[in-house]
Amino acid sequence: MAELIFFSGTMDCGKSTLALQMDHNHKARGRGGVRFSRNDRAGDSVISSRLGLQTDAVEVDDTTDFWDEVVRRRTKGLRVDYLICDEAQFYSPVQVDQLARVVDEMDVDVFAFGITSDFRTRLFPGSQRLVELADRVQVLQVEALCWCGRRATHNARTVDGIMVVEGEQVVVGDVAMDGSPSEEPSLETTAPVVGYETLCRRHYMRRVTAHGANLMASRDQLLPFDVDACLWRGTH
Numbered sequence: 001m002a003e004l005i006f007f008s009g010t011m012d013c014g015k016s017t018l019a020l021q022m023d024h025n026h027k028a029r030g031r032g033g034v035r036f037s038r039n040d041r042a043g044d045s046v047i048s049s050r051l052g053l054q055t056d057a058v059e060v061d062d063t064t065d066f067w068d069e070v071v072r073r074r075t076k077g078l079r080v081d082y083l084i085c086d087e088a089q090f091y092s093p094v095q096v097d098q099l100a101r102v103v104d105e106m107d108v109d110v111f112a113f114g115i116t117s118d119f120r121t122r123l124f125p126g127s128q129r130l131v132e133l134a135d136r137v138q139v140l141q142v143e144a145l146c147w148c149g150r151r152a153t154h155n156a157r158t159v160d161g162i163m164v165v166e167g168e169q170v171v172v173g174d175v176a177m178d179g180s181p182s183e184e185p186s187l188e189t190t191a192p193v194v195g196y197e198t199l200c201r202r203h204y205m206r207r208v209t210a211h212g213a214n215l216m217a218s219r220d221q222l223l224p225f226d227v228d229a230c231l232w233r234g235t236h
């Protein structure tokens with residue numbers, strides 16, 4: 001029986017990599033699938049993994065109807081056994097309903113991949129609907145880490161290196177590739193630089209990014225240093 005599975009986690013925990021691996025494994029066994037994505041960092045009509053793999057995909061937009069997408073292909077005689085749906089947090093709730101219907105009424109497996117919550121810790125509407133409708137929500141095994149070493153559970157947004165909690169819900173962007181704090185503002189450009197950093201809840205709530213922690217550490221280098229203890233006592 002077909003299933004709707006939501007593979008979820010923070011940014012940078014391997015969702016797109018798993019999406020490409022699952023597509024590969026199902027294809028290798030002769031199943032027919034369609035890959036979808038929306039607003040991938042690498043551009044339109046693509047699923048890209050930070051491990052370097054990238055494959056073409058159908059770009060989802062506001063007009064995409066997943067029921068029609070499957071019917072159109074099957075009418076042409078193409079095999080559709082499963083859908084890979086990356087960046088699913090950006091799909092609308094109506095589109096997620098279409099995905100559930102495709103599973104139940106056309107026996108097509110739907111594997112959706114996405115982050116659950118935004119930089120304000122609020123659910124994306126598409127992710128909320130996936131949590132409500134999925135047969136299973138699967139948290140990825142690879143854990144993104146906070147700068148302190150704890151498991152990262154939250155996605156922080158930085159603007160010119162400073163963590164923000166207000167702004168548009170959707171701003172396509174990336175975490176720093178080497179895990180270092182998000183990019184500093186460029187002296188040559190005036191546009192603000194938006195970046196992301198994965199944090200544990202404690203450091204998300206206290207709004208301490210890697211950059212902030214480094215600054216505090218360098219200020220306190222002559223004293224015995226414990227960022228959390230300092231914050232707790234309100235000395236910073």
Ligand SMILES: Nc1ncnc2c1ncn2[C@@H]1O[C@H](COP(=O)(O)OP(=O)(O)O)[C@@H](O)[C@H]1O
Pocket residue numbers: 010011012013014015016017018048049050051142143144
């Ligand atoms: N140079 C690298 N070497 C090994 N693993 C890497 C490298 N760069 C990224 N990764 C792995 O790729 C993961 C991110 O994969 P990706 O599929 O792009 O994440 P997501 O789609 O969840 O944002 C990282 O958590 C890390 O495990």
Ligand SMILES: Cc1cn([C@H]2C[C@H](O)[C@@H](COP(=O)(O)O)O2)c(=O)[nH]c1=O
Pocket residue numbers: 010011012015016039040041114115117118119120155156157169170171172173174196
């Ligand atoms: C937290 C958050 C993220 N985004 C964007 C940033 C990236 O383009 C994607 C997540 O992609 P990934 O493959 O999981 O790294 O989402 C956003 O628009 N708004 C947010 O609040």
